[in-house]
Amino acid sequence: MTTALAAAGCQTPDLDARLLLAHALATDPGDLFTRGEEPVPAAAEAAAEAFLARRAAGEPVGRILGHRAFWSLDLLLSPDTLEPRPDTETVVEAALDMFPDVAVPLRILDLGTGTGAILAALLLERPRATGIGLDRSEGAARTARDNLARAGLTPRASVLVGDWGAALAGGFDLVVSNPPYITAGEMAGLSREVRLFDPALALVAGEDGLDAYRAIAAGLPRLLRPGGGAVLELGAGQEASVAALLRARGLAVCGPARRDLGGVPRALAARIA
Template sequence: MTGAQTAAQAMVAATARLRAAGVPDPARDARVLLAHAARIEASRVTLIAPEDLESDIAERYEQLIALRAIRVPVSHLLGEREFYGRRFKVSGDVLDPRPETECLIEAALAAPFQRVLDLGTGSGCILVTLLGEQRDATGLGVDLSEAACLQASANAVLHRVEPRADIRQSDWFQNVDGQFDLIVSNPPYIALNEMPGLSAEVRIHEPEMALTDGGDGLGAYRRIAANVGHYLTPGGRVLVEIGPTQAAAVAALFELAGLRQIRVVQDLDGRDRVVCAQSA
């Protein structure tokens, strides 16, 4: 095909274009998006590198690179993101699952549980992962966003935990009933004045209500601390993800709420990431 580029040439051009647009790690993104355009595993890109790109693949690749250049997240272009060894469907309606949230999963799995509540479930990655790992557990995931509830429900079906997962639209505890021996949450914890400092991928393409409370970043923790005691079984645990400077403030809120055995878990980078507590 006259004028056709090889896959290798297309990747080089795409990498340069993404670098000029200020995209972090442009070579990786160029490779992953080419694999997606060609509908192959990323590990197989090297095999097609010397070959001319078919016109339909080249067109798809051009569209993907154009979107990435304006900072649409790779996960949104792929429609999925890996989290704790599972692939979750994602979109602009939910927060992208992040590697640091796996710290919350590890802490939750450190002790057995039978009934889990996930507050602000988003993509459902926390609830679905916990139910996938604890096969005899059941759970409830709630989110104010109807679109997020649909996304979480789809991921529950994808990972075959939907018979044990109840997804409801709810403003925090509003539509929650019963008690739970584990309550988890990755709430919006970015202060409003911190929002301009976020990357374009996050600031523009992820839902604002999942990022910030519109205030000091502690609003969700106040709501959780004020109500969580009514929904925890005796000795039940609550685990919340936090921003790296919020441990002391969130721990103080939990202490005022009468929770005990409060501790902070750090992520792999040594930053405070999860606050854990128990009911009396």
């Protein structure tokens, strides 16, 4: 399996092969080391071959498994959701830093919630918080509801379908978002894993990649209660443009953006007076 995946251009063929074989055998990847001598049943072999063909055609492992780790969660994916990325954990960290008191009953809004990743992580870390996840995609909203339920968070969360915050009144302490930020022109240059398997609605935001930030920034003065804050994920090179959009709406940008593990400025925080 590993050789075929390497030949197909996969960056982590060993790991991918192990995860897919374990999925075919319905076992934990760690158990493969102790089961190395056991024969593989015919049905599992056929399943592994089918998974291998999908991975070799560019489908990410998480899509084949149907779930992916994020923060301390195991999140279900669907064709309507972006596969949550480790970079987005930077948004969670910045938001937790902004509201460090575990005992405060925050009201959180996650715009473009996708799988519900950011909202679920924040609700786990802030046990007195409540939150709304909102997405334009009905399919993503269904998956977010499933993920919040699996994490036991349904009593503190609801998921709505809408166009950013347009239909919401306000009163939120914290608004978080990882919006689409790819330009229409960049789409063709994305890896096939992203271009073919993440939904376009989750990726592309107009000619300059800033359309979603414009819409979100315009809504923040209404959505945030006085003293509230927002944390937005950034695409590479977008810090100055997004900071300018936030300042134009009367928000005070808090310091430089928090960097992700690759050193890229990734999570920009701002407060409203």
